[in-house]
Amino acid sequence: MPRLDGAVSAFRIRFVVAGRELDMSVREEFDDWASEGKDRGMEDRHWHTAKHVLARMPVEADETVFDLGTGSGYALRALRDTKNAGRGYGVDGSPEMARNARSYTDDSDLVFLIGDFDSLPIASNSVDHAFSMEAFYYASDPHQTLSELVRIIRPGGTFFCAVNYYEENVHSHDWQESISVPMTRWSRAEYREAFRKVGFHVASQDNIPDREVEIPEKSAFPTDDWERREAMVERYRTYGTLLTVGVVP
Secondary structure, X not given: OOOOOOOOHHHHHHXXXXXXXXXXXXXXXXXXXXXXXXXXXXXXXXXXXXXXXXXXXOOOOOOOEEEXXXXXXXXXXXXXXXXXXXXEEEEEOOHHHHHHHHHOOOOOOEEXXXXXXXXXXXXXXXXXXXXXXXXHHHOOOHHHHHHHHHHHEEEEEEEEEEEOOOOOOHHHXXXXXXXXXXXXXXXXXXXXHHHHHHOOEEEEEEEEXXXXXXXXXXXXXXXXXXXXXXXXXXHHHHHOEEEEEEEOO
């Protein structure tokens, strides 16, 4: 069992309990996705904006990084490759996702754990920077998850929270219909309020447009997914990904 900064044996028990108590619908949903190879598909889709978020992170050489809802583990691999990050820890609620992430790299400094977002299997004050892409809204208690992030991030460290499913992005509102896992849809203001309530300073909040998804000419519409070209432009070029950056005082 990997440990951070001298975590004690009781911490190991906490991890095992967290693994057993995960909402089975969450585990089953994402285990199925992983077994079908959808984790790689998610990586490809998210990379259009995730790479810009990762580039903004003030990670210095050998700093410890954490990925909430790690999926295929691509974010940690990127931070190691581009910023020379040190130890990387990725947590996912799906055993299959974590297993796949481990198989995609032979880097011994990357550790992938199965855990509950509301009780992270990470020692306090042990992480320099945290990242999450398209995963935070799956937390059963998002306020508790933010509190856990404040707990594990060292003073001066950051949390870069990126989501496409949020209130202002009207084109995301029907996503809940296609997935059995309950999702939290907050507005920009609700993200800022929740971050501040648990102790984060909100350093910034903005939208990162997706400029890589190809948008057909107007004559091609309606398509299977879009009635109007204007709506597709708005979804990808205007709303894109909402990024909220919190700093631990």
